[in-house]
Amino acid sequence: xxxxDGSICARRAVVLAALVACAPAFAAPLSVTxxxxxxxxxxxxxxxxxxxxxxxPPAAPVHGVMDQVDLTFVPDVLVIPVHSTVQFPNSDPISxxxxxxxxxxxxxxxxxxxxxxxxxxxxQPGIVTLGCNIHDNMLSYIIVTAAPFFGRTDKNGExxxxxxxxxxxxxxxxxxxxxxxxxxxxxxxxGAARTPIQFRLAKxxxxxxxxxxxxxxxx
Amino acid sequence: MGLLTNKSALLAGxxxxxAAANAAEWQLALDLRAVSSDGRESFLxxxxxKLRYDADHEGIQLGRLRAALDQPLGEVFSAHVEAxxxxxxxxxxxxxxxxxxxxxxxxxxxxxxxxxxGAFYPPLSLENRARGWETPYTITxxxxxxxxGEEIRTIGIExxxxxxxxxxxxxxxLQLTAALFGWNDPAGTMLSAHGFAFxxxxxTLFGRVGAPQSDPALAKKELFHEIDHRPGYYVGxxxxxxxxxxxxxxxxxxxxxxxxxxxxxxxxxxDTVFDAxxxxxxxxxxxxxxxxxxxxxxxxxxxxxxxxxxxxQSALLARRFGAHLVxxxxxxxAVEFNGDPHAAGSEDGHAWSxxxxxxxxxxxxxxxxxxxxxxxxxxxxxxxxxxALAVESKLELSARYAFGGRF
Numbered sequence: 266x267x268x269x270d271g272s273i274c275a276r277r278a279v280v281l282a283a284l285v286a287c288a289p290a291f292a293a294p295l296s297v298t299x300x301x302x303x304x305x306x307x308x309x310x311x312x313x314x315x316x317x318x319x320x321x322p323p324a325a326p327v328h329g330v331m332d333q334v335d336l337t338f339v340p341d342v343l344v345i346p347v348h349s350t351v352q353f354p355n356s357d358p359i360s361x362x363x364x365x366x367x368x369x370x371x372x373x374x375x376x377x378x379x380x381x382x383x384x385x386x387x388x389q390p391g392i393v394t395l396g397c398n399i400h401d402n403m404l405s406y407i408i409v410t411a412a413p414f415f416g417r418t419d420k421n422g423e424x425x426x427x428x429x430x431x432x433x434x435x436x437x438x439x440x441x442x443x444x445x446x447x448x449x450x451x452x453x454x455x456g457a458a459r460t461p462i463q464f465r466l467a468k469x470x471x472x473x474x475x476x477x478x479x480x481x482x483x484x
Numbered sequence: 485m486g487l488l489t490n491k492s493a494l495l496a497g498x499x500x501x502x503a504a505a506n507a508a509e510w511q512l513a514l515d516l517r518a519v520s521s522d523g524r525e526s527f528l529x530x531x532x533x534k535l536r537y538d539a540d541h542e543g544i545q546l547g548r549l550r551a552a553l554d555q556p557l558g559e560v561f562s563a564h565v566e567a568x569x570x571x572x573x574x575x576x577x578x579x580x581x582x583x584x585x586x587x588x589x590x591x592x593x594x595x596x597x598x599x600x601x602g603a604f605y606p607p608l609s610l611e612n613r614a615r616g617w618e619t620p621y622t623i624t625x626x627x628x629x630x631x632x633g634e635e636i637r638t639i640g641i642e643x644x645x646x647x648x649x650x651x652x653x654x655x656x657x658l659q660l661t662a663a664l665f666g667w668n669d670p671a672g673t674m675l676s677a678h679g680f681a682f683x684x685x686x687x688t689l690f691g692r693v694g695a696p697q698s699d700p701a702l703a704k705k706e707l708f709h710e711i712d713h714r715p716g717y718y719v720g721x722x723x724x725x726x727x728x729x730x731x732x733x734x735x736x737x738x739x740x741x742x743x744x745x746x747x748x749x750x751x752x753x754x755d756t757v758f759d760a761x762x763x764x765x766x767x768x769x770x771x772x773x774x775x776x777x778x779x780x781x782x783x784x785x786x787x788x789x790x791x792x793x794x795x796x797q798s799a800l801l802a803r804r805f806g807a808h809l810v811x812x813x814x815x816x817x818a819v820e821f822n823g824d825p826h827a828a829g830s831e832d833g834h835a836w837s838x839x840x841x842x843x844x845x846x847x848x849x850x851x852x853x854x855x856x857x858x859x860x861x862x863x864x865x866x867x868x869x870x871x872a873l874a875v876e877s878k879l880e881l882s883a884r885y886a887f888g889g890r891f
Contacts, residue, residue: 359509360556364590366651373590375559376506394651398590402727404650445653471655472728475766477806479843481615481886 292428296461299422299438302469306422311344311439313412314426317452318433321413323347328384330354331395331405333361336480338395338405342441347411350384362398369393369409392439402483404474406441429455436462442470491603491639491667491689491708506556511888513616515547517623521878524870527678528571528685530694532864534833534857535876536624536683546571547623547882548684549578550616560589564604566616570685579688581617582637594652598644603689603708606638607661607720610732610762611774611800615886617686621772621811622839623853623882624682626798628760628778628815633686634693635674635707636736640665640715650726659722661734668738669711669746672754672782676792677705679831680817682857705751712741712753728767734760742785756782758794770804772811792829794819807844813837817859828866833859851882 299310324346332339333355345351355361355378364373369391374382376399387393387409397403408415414434416424438449447467523538525531531538537545549569556562566582584602605617611629614620619629642663649656674693687693692706716738723731740755758780765773779795795818802811814836821829835858841851856877864870 362590366591366593376556396591396648396651398588398596472726472768474727475768478804479614479620479807479849480846481843481849482613482620 291457292430293455293459295426295429295455295459297418297424297426297436298461298463299418299424299440300463300465302466304465306418306420307440307466307470308418308420308422309342309440310418310422310424311342311408311415312418312424313344313408313410313415313437313439314429314434315410315412315437316414316432317435321430321432323411324413324415326350328352329407331407332356333363333397333403336400336403337476338403340405342406342408342417344408344410344415344417345387346415347390347409348386348388349409350386351407352380352384353382354380361400361403363395364398365393365395365407367391367393370407373398400483402474408439412437429459431456436464438464440470442473444468444471491710506558507890508553508555509888509890510554511550511552511615511886513548513550513552513884513886515550515882515884517545517547518881519543519545519878520880521876523876523878524864524874525868527674527681528683528694532678532861532868532870533874533876534679534681534835534859535855535878536681536685537878537880538876547884548616551578552616557585560587562586562588568616568686568688570688574688575692576688576690579691581686581688583689591646591648591651594648596646596648598646600638600642601640603637603639604642605632606636606642606663606718606734606736607644607722607732608632608636608734608760608762610730610764611776618684620841620843621774621800621802621809622813622837622841622855623851623880624684624837624855626776626800626813626815627680627682627796627817627835628776628798630681630683631675631778631796633684634681635668635671635687637668637687637689637708638663638665638718639667639689639708650724655726657724659724661718661720661722663718664715665717665738666710666713666715667708668716668756669740669753670705670707670709670749670751671738671740672756672784672792673705673707673751675782675794675819676754676784676790676821676829678863679819679859679861680794680796680833682815682835682837682855706749709746709749709751711746711751712744714739714741714753716740729765730763732760732762736760736780740783742783742789745786752784752786754782754784756780772800772802772804774798774800774802790822792819792821807842809839809841809843811837811839811841813839828863831859831861831863833857833861847885847887849882849884849886851884853880853882854878855880 299307326348329351390411393407395405519537523535524533526538553565584604587599619625646659718736720734740753742755744753760778762776798815800813839853843849865872
């Protein structure tokens with residue numbers, strides 16, 4: 266139904282006014298798919314859609330959780346709207362010491378187990394790289410975004426913005442294994458006709474972290 | 485050097501703060517072995533055999549009883565103590581292998597510093613990466629790691645600066661290390677007496693290697709002593725590519741004054757210098773390649789200059805299948821005394837190891853290892869009346885149970 270309505274709308278859009286007429290009432294899904302350089306889908310990529318025109322406020326802040334389980338941060342990537350807070354529980358039987366020296370948010374949580382600290386707030390958009398000062402193999406990211414719409418691609422490399430109002434958006438792609446620099450930004454007009462957007466990486470991915478080695482190693 | 489007066493005082497000072505508040509984490513591990521060996525009389529009994537367990541030490545043996553304690557001291561300091569029992573006949577049945585205070589501040593702007601004060605291993609551990617400075621690949625480490633565990637320990641201070649490139653969007657981390665140390669003047673004693681060996685027995689800080697004997701030159705040795713009151717140093721560098729490859733180099737010089745004797749322990753200040761390099765590559769499908777090389781010399785001047793040059797290389801290939809690990813290693817080693825290959829004190833040899841290990845959980849590890857060492861040691865003929873050439877092999881089963889907690 267939506268597609269047919271959109272087509273009708275597009276046909277009428279001979280004059281610019283048609284777009285304006287359609288815009289306020291119209292919100293439709295937009296599909297973004299990310300492919301690796303070899304053409305296979307890239308799951309887990311972060312996609313954000315920043316509204317350039319009309320401008321929209323960031324998504325509502327959330328209370329996120331970045332857990333530590335089995336000497337690993339869970340999840341490997343957490344995407345949160347700006348002004349969100351994140352709790353860093355340690356579910357391991359051993360202590361961790363979480364830090365970030367990223368410019369978007371630098372902080373440190375002295376050696377702890379359990380959940381002794383209040384949540385950390387993230388008030389500036391950017392990429393926050395997390396580490397544990399005791400276990401150097403632990404690595405994770407918090408992506409703080411001012412975009413009203415964002416998400417991660419599924420196993421088919423696809424993310425769908427369910428209710429994206431008409432307008433001009435800046436799409437950005439990020440993945441922890443990206444080899445940068447790479448041009449993964451695109452400005453799109455989300456109007457009546459919404460053709461699926463596709464990104465394809467120009468470079469191969471970095472080697473993924475090794476997993477599952479016994480805990481007695483790397484002491 | 486005024487600092488180099490008392491090893492125990494330095495260790496006690498480094499650990500004195502451990503009374504502080506944060507909960508300590510402890511671990512105990514018992515490693516029992518079943519051994520079948522045709523080894524010559526072991527170097528541990530002042531023989532010229534290359535193995536820890538010789539033909540007289542077959543059957544059920546104590547591999548290691550290990551106790552470890554990690555005590556955080558406030559936010560960025562911690563104390564680490566490793567104590568082990570290797571053999572009930574040792575001078576101290578339980579003794580320390582490492583004891584140090586660590587300062588590990590949070591990284592800033594991608595840089596992290598780390599300082600260790602006390603007794604610990606220099607960064608030569610791409611193979612011995614597991615708890616208690618053990619190798620996870622085999623039971624018996626390479627000739628190089630065996631020798632480091634036998635004769636080398638940093639008793640002093642070490643500083644590290646690390647550039648955490650992988651935390652700032654790069655593919656590499658880089659690390660520079662420098663240390664000043666004392667109490668390692670006897671390093672070289674064992675290498676000159678029996679050459680390289682293959683064993684996992686780490687010499688304890690107050691313990692000895694070897695058995696009592698009538699010939700003082702061969703008698704048991706205490707290895708961590710300050711003799712010439714000149715500090716030694718090492719400098720090293722490490723580069724990591726993601727978590728896949730590590731390259732490590734180290735230059736070690738104990739700056740021994742080889743003319744200084746220590747009659748009380750029947751030893752000299754050996755002037756021991758070596759360079760070491762290691763490369764470890766791990767792949768996504770769980771293969772590990774580990775290459776190690778060490779090249780050095782040691783000198784004493786009891787009446788004339790006596791020099792031993794030594795070198796060893798090893799190559800290990802391992803494949804992990806979940807909790808199972810299969811490894812094969814080749815070692816080559818040689819010691820040359822005063823340039824005369826036929827003189828006692830020289831040797832030449834190589835070794836093959838095959839190992840399978842199974843580490844189902846955090847508590848248990850089972851390992852089976854076959855090791856065969858072929859060595860030509862003229863001293864066997866000159867001192868012991870044995871054939872100079874020996875082929876020694878052993879089959880060893882290890883069962884280790886570890887548990888821990890905090891208080």
